[in-house]
Amino acid sequence: MDFNDTKEEAEFRVEARSFLEKHLKPKDANSPRRPSGEDFLKRAKEWQKTKAEGGFAQITWPKEWGGRGGTAMQQVIWNQEEAKFDAPTGPFTIGLGMCVPTVIAFGSDEHKKRYVEKALRGEEIWCQLFSEPAAGSDVAGVKTRAIKDGDEWVINGQKVWTTGAHFSDYGIVLTRTDPKAPKHKGLTMFIVDMHQKGVEAKPIHQASGGREFNEVYFTDVRIPDSDRLGEVGDGWKVALVTLMNERLAVGGSPGPDWKEIMEYARDTGSLSDQAFREKLADWYVAAQGYSLTKFRTQTALSRGDTPGPENSIGKIITANQLQDICNSAIEMQDHYGIMNDTDTMPANALFQQSFMWAPGLRIAGGTDEILKNIIAERVLGLPQDVRVDKKVPFDELKQG
Amino acid sequence: MNFDFSEDQKFLAGEARKFLNAQCTTAHVREVLNDDNKSHHDGVWNKVVEMGWIGTAIPEEYGGLGLGMLELCVIAEEMGRALAPVPFASTTYFFAEALKAAGSEEQKKDVLEKVVSGEVVGCYAASEGPGNPEPSKLKTTFDGSKLTGTKIPVTDGDIATHAVVLAKEGSGASLVLVDLTGAGVSRKKVSTLEPTRSHAEITFDGAPAQRLGKAGEGEDYHNRVLDRAAVLLAFEQLGGADRCLEMATEFAKDRYAFGRPIGGNQAIKHKLADMYVKNQVARSNCYYGAWALSTDASELPEAAASSRLAASEAYWFASKENIQTHGGMGFTWEVDCHLFYRRAKLLAVQAGSPKVWKEKLVSALERKNAA
Numbered sequence: 001m002d003f004n005d006t007k008e009e010a011e012f013r014v015e016a017r018s019f020l021e022k023h024l025k026p027k028d029a030n031s032p033r034r035p036s037g038e039d040f041l042k043r044a045k046e047w048q049k050t051k052a053e054g055g056f057a058q059i060t061w062p063k064e065w066g067g068r069g070g071t072a073m074q075q076v077i078w079n080q081e082e083a084k085f086d087a088p089t090g091p092f093t094i095g096l097g098m099c100v101p102t103v104i105a106f107g108s109d110e111h112k113k114r115y116v117e118k119a120l121r122g123e124e125i126w127c128q129l130f131s132e133p134a135a136g137s138d139v140a141g142v143k144t145r146a147i148k149d150g151d152e153w154v155i156n157g158q159k160v161w162t163t164g165a166h167f168s169d170y171g172i173v174l175t176r177t178d179p180k181a182p183k184h185k186g187l188t189m190f191i192v193d194m195h196q197k198g199v200e201a202k203p204i205h206q207a208s209g210g211r212e213f214n215e216v217y218f219t220d221v222r223i224p225d226s227d228r229l230g231e232v233g234d235g236w237k238v239a240l241v242t243l244m245n246e247r248l249a250v251g252g253s254p255g256p257d258w259k260e261i262m263e264y265a266r267d268t269g270s271l272s273d274q275a276f277r278e279k280l281a282d283w284y285v286a287a288q289g290y291s292l293t294k295f296r297t298q299t300a301l302s303r304g305d306t307p308g309p310e311n312s313i314g315k316i317i318t319a320n321q322l323q324d325i326c327n328s329a330i331e332m333q334d335h336y337g338i339m340n341d342t343d344t345m346p347a348n349a350l351f352q353q354s355f356m357w358a359p360g361l362r363i364a365g366g367t368d369e370i371l372k373n374i375i376a377e378r379v380l381g382l383p384q385d386v387r388v389d390k391k392v393p394f395d396e397l398k399q400g
Numbered sequence: 401m402n403f404d405f406s407e408d409q410k411f412l413a414g415e416a417r418k419f420l421n422a423q424c425t426t427a428h429v430r431e432v433l434n435d436d437n438k439s440h441h442d443g444v445w446n447k448v449v450e451m452g453w454i455g456t457a458i459p460e461e462y463g464g465l466g467l468g469m470l471e472l473c474v475i476a477e478e479m480g481r482a483l484a485p486v487p488f489a490s491t492t493y494f495f496a497e498a499l500k501a502a503g504s505e506e507q508k509k510d511v512l513e514k515v516v517s518g519e520v521v522g523c524y525a526a527s528e529g530p531g532n533p534e535p536s537k538l539k540t541t542f543d544g545s546k547l548t549g550t551k552i553p554v555t556d557g558d559i560a561t562h563a564v565v566l567a568k569e570g571s572g573a574s575l576v577l578v579d580l581t582g583a584g585v586s587r588k589k590v591s592t593l594e595p596t597r598s599h600a601e602i603t604f605d606g607a608p609a610q611r612l613g614k615a616g617e618g619e620d621y622h623n624r625v626l627d628r629a630a631v632l633l634a635f636e637q638l639g640g641a642d643r644c645l646e647m648a649t650e651f652a653k654d655r656y657a658f659g660r661p662i663g664g665n666q667a668i669k670h671k672l673a674d675m676y677v678k679n680q681v682a683r684s685n686c687y688y689g690a691w692a693l694s695t696d697a698s699e700l701p702e703a704a705a706s707s708r709l710a711a712s713e714a715y716w717f718a719s720k721e722n723i724q725t726h727g728g729m730g731f732t733w734e735v736d737c738h739l740f741y742r743r744a745k746l747l748a749v750q751a752g753s754p755k756v757w758k759e760k761l762v763s764a765l766e767r768k769n770a771a
Contacts, residue, residue: 001470001691002402009401073401262765271766281758284765285706285713289681292688295403302401310684313677369666375676376669380649383664 003295005077006302012074016081019054023047024085031086033254033350034357036212041167044088048122057120058096065104066117073301094163095119095126099172102242103191106229111191115170127168127194129159129216130239134399136161137370139174139243140184140236141397144218146175153177153190153228155198155221161364165201165214168194173218174239177232179395186394187235191227198222208356256350258283261325264347270332279328283321290317309379315361316371323358326351403687405474413474416453420482423447426736432485432596433739439559439589439598445486449518454492458500463513469694473635473686480636481643483743485596487521487556489750493632494625495522498564501628502575502613502621511562511577523560523580524629525551525602526622532756533566535573535619540604542567542576546584547609550601555750557600558589564612564625565604572616575625578609594746596739626751627704631689634704637711637747638682644718644740645675648725655727668725675718682707682714702768705761712748712757719744 005013024047051057052066059075061067068074082089100119103111118124135141144157155175165171171192178186192199198221203211230238256264262280265271293310300307329351330337339345340352362368376382389397405413424444432438448454457472458464465471472492479488496515499508514520526533528540528551540549547567554563557580565576578585584607587600613621649672652663662668689707692700719741723730730737748754 001405001687001694003691004402076401262769277762278755278758280765281705281709281761284761285685285710286681288688288706289684289710292403292684293680295401296684296687298401299404303404310680313680316677317681369670372670372673373666375673376663379676380645380669380672382649382652382669382672383661385664385666385669386660 009073009077009302012070013077013081016056016078019056020081020085020087023050024087027084027086033354034212035088035090040088041091044091045122045125047088048092048120052121057122061104061116061120065112066120071301073298076298076301091125091164091167092119092122094128095124095168098242098245099126099128099170101245102172102189102229102238105241106189106238107191108226110226111229115191124169125164125167127162127165127171128242129162129165129171129173129192130242131161132158133160137367139239140187142174142176142187144173144175145179146177146188146190146223148177148225149222151225153188153223153225155190155192155218155223157218159216159218160204160214162201162214162216163212165194165216166203170194171216172229172242174235176394177235180393181233182391183389183394183397184236185233187239188232189229189235189238190223191229192218192221192223196221206360208353208360210357254354255322256325256329256347256354257321258287258325260347261329261351264329264351265332268332268346276328276332279324283325286317286321290314309375312371312375312379315365316368319358319361320368322354322361326355326358330355403691405470405687405690409470409474412471413478416475416478417481419447419451420478420484424482424484426483426739429483429485429596429739436595440487440556441485444484445488446518448484448486448488452516454488454496454518455516456492458496458512458516462508463516469631470690472632473690473693476632476635477639477686479639480743480747481639483596483640483739487523487559487597489629489633489636490524490556490560491515491520491522493629494524495560495562495564497628498524498575498612498621498625499577501624502617503577504612507577507610507612520562521556521560523554523556523563524625525554525557525563526566527551527553532752535566535568535622538566538568538573540565540567542569542574542609542611544569544611544615545608546606547576547578547604548606550603552601553590553592553599554587554602555597555599555746557602558587558598563602565609566618566622569611569615569618573618573622574615575612575618575621576609577612578604578607582608584608592746594742596743597746623701627700628693629751630704630708630757631686631693633747633751634682634686634689634707634711637715637744638679638686640740640743640747641675641679641682641711641715641718644715644722644737645672645679647737647740648672648675648718648722651726662725671721671725675714675721678710678714678717682710685710702761702764705757705764708751708757709754709761712754715740715744716748 055068059068059070059078060072063069103115130139132142146153146155171194173190173192175188176186177188198219200217201214204213204215270276297307297311340349342349377384428441428444432441452465453475455464456467457469460466499511561581563578563580565578567576584605587602590599590601592599652668653661655662685707689703692703723737726737729735
């Protein structure tokens with residue numbers, strides 16, 4: 001048992017690090033936690049192109065699509081090293097992590113030729129259009145309607161919580177093509193051009209005050225049948241592939257973590273408080289538990305085995321811990337802690353800001369409750385929830 | 401990255417599980433539970449001795465198998481899972497590790513071989529009353545050759561032949577080796593929440609004893625022994641916690657109420673998912689503890705603390721919610737749930753409660769951050 005790279009892994013790490021050092025600055029205390037904006041997007045596209053040219057974009061993808069044809073372990077090593085630098089990667093996480101893999105799995109050869117390499121080189125950004133006002137955790141309940149018209153489909157409806165819709169070029173959209181079929185059976189997935197007429201992205205004003213997510217409205221949007229992914233009525237099967245990739249893509253938290261609140265407590269004189277010390281120990285143990293679990297997953301990859309389901313604990317731990325840490329940091333300052341001016345508050349009001357972001361993290365990419373259902377059903381083999389809507393035609397379902 | 405046990409170690413774990421499944425069932429555990437005169441299960445203990453497991457991490461020159469701490473960790477997990485009603489932890493994780501850590505060459509030669517053969521059964525005596533024993537406030541004293549005072553409770557204190565005792569010597573503390581069958585030692589069994597592991601009050605009245613290591617360095621040795629034992633106990637806790645999750649999951653699938661399995665209700669599903677998360681957090685922390693233990697890493701204090709804390713929390717949660725999942729059946733003497741609930745509590749307090757280890761952990765993190 002050790003934490004060492006194999007000889008090949010060590011060589012790859014050196015190669016990755018020297019590439020990163022050549023192009024980026026190491027992360028420091030001033031690096032933004034959740035960067036956004038025009039300049040950031042521009043930098044992100046440039047960095048994605050640089051990575052692709054260096055052979056470090058989508059390391060496990062085949063060379064014919066611009067990937068490296070490398071191993072999952074190499075991708076992990078790259079991610080570890082890239083995370084140490086001020087690398088603008090966010091805008092591509094969903095496209096390359098979820099959407100384009102779905103195109104690869106279900107698209108035609110023409111689709112793959114047209115879309116995959118451009119996405120990988122950062123020339124086109126993708127978004128995922130699944131959630132709707134009445135289809136969140138129950139994502140198969142989408143109502144956005146697609147009606148066949150000759151060789152085309154006409155799309156009408158509304159999506160919500162679409163990350164990056166306002167700067168995306170393409171999306172994959174889950175639609176209802178047969179409202180007479182039961183919920184999961186009448187769905188179909190399409191590729192949609194986000195710049196075309198009838199597609200309108202409107203930022204959502206979040207509870208945190210920010211506007212990072214969007215509502216997307218489709219009004220008589222026409223999509224050629226050739227841009228369908230999978231068979232008509234097989235949209236749920238296609239969506240599951242996307243969502244499986246989502247569970248691999250989420251899990252981490254931008255912090256602040258136990259270490260940062262420990263420093264903060266020291267600076268503000270609360271580190272000697274016994275109740276705080278006990279909480280700090282709990283956070284450390286849980287955070288270590290998750291980081292070390294990732295090492296176990298990586299060990300399976302390094303040995304050429306399939307990782308177990310243990311990584312599914314990630315977001316349940318990190319999102320709750322973030323909320324709890326922020327709450328404690330605010331209470332530590334009593335009344336003063338309610339202020340959130342970034343120029344005057346300790347730690348640039350990071351804890352106050354993240355306090356307002358944490359509720360979203362517990363919901364995005366699978367709520368705590370859905371993630372627990374997944375562990376209970378798929379890992380422990382417990383029965384599925386009662387589903388009264390399973391065999392009922394979709395248009396006869398109760399709504400509210 | 402190689403953060404897992406090797407194929408050989410996993411094979412050893414598999415063999416240990418097969419052996420214990422056949423030779424140490426909960427029926428064996430209940431023989432001890434239901435008989436006040438039984439301090440442990442003789443048949444199981446003799447077989448464990450025969451298997452040579454006590455010597456797993458004892459060097460060959462002292463009669464052991466000389467395998468290593470990682471191998472002992474996987475055996476500990478299986479012993480915990482099986483609720484083995486034998487003085488294995490006392491003898492192996494505490495007594496033998498104390499000798500390895502602090503004993504002279506002569507003491508090791510003299511005693512360890514007899515430990516491996518089963519002739520010596522060891523225990524570790526630190527507690528003197530309510531609260532975690534503080535070396536500076538010990539009432540048991542050692543004058544260089546004789547030991548005086550009372551230790552209570554001592555796990556396996558009634559069946560052990562020898563004890564390592566934490567005692568005051570001068571202004572400091574020392575670890576002291578005592579023959580419990582010799583003069584000046586009286587002991588009586590005490591009643592506990594966990595009757596499948598016996599406990600005693602031991603009174604020393606000028607009992608002949610010999611120091612392990614240097615005078616006054618007992619506190620350092622004691623902490624070292626606790627750090628090492630904490631990781632091994634954590635593996636026992638992990639084994640027990642995983643068994644509880646299995647029991648609860650099996651029951652939730654088979655037990656019907658309101659026309660369907662109770663495991664189809666989210667209240668049960670989410671409870672068991674929480675159990676799974678805690679057990680995984682414990683497992684990963686335990687592996688880190690195992691790594692630190694096997695390499696004698698400088699991270700051992702925080703690794704030991706985090707594995708012990710994670711495993712104590714996991715076993716506590718799993719053992720209480722296993723009873724809850726079983727409903728009324730879980731509260732009967734005949735169903736095994738309470739055996740795990742009892743063992744979970746003993747293992748959580750035996751080497752210092754979570755509160756003590758949280759403080760140890762944060763102190764270690766402070767030292768690290770200051771350095």
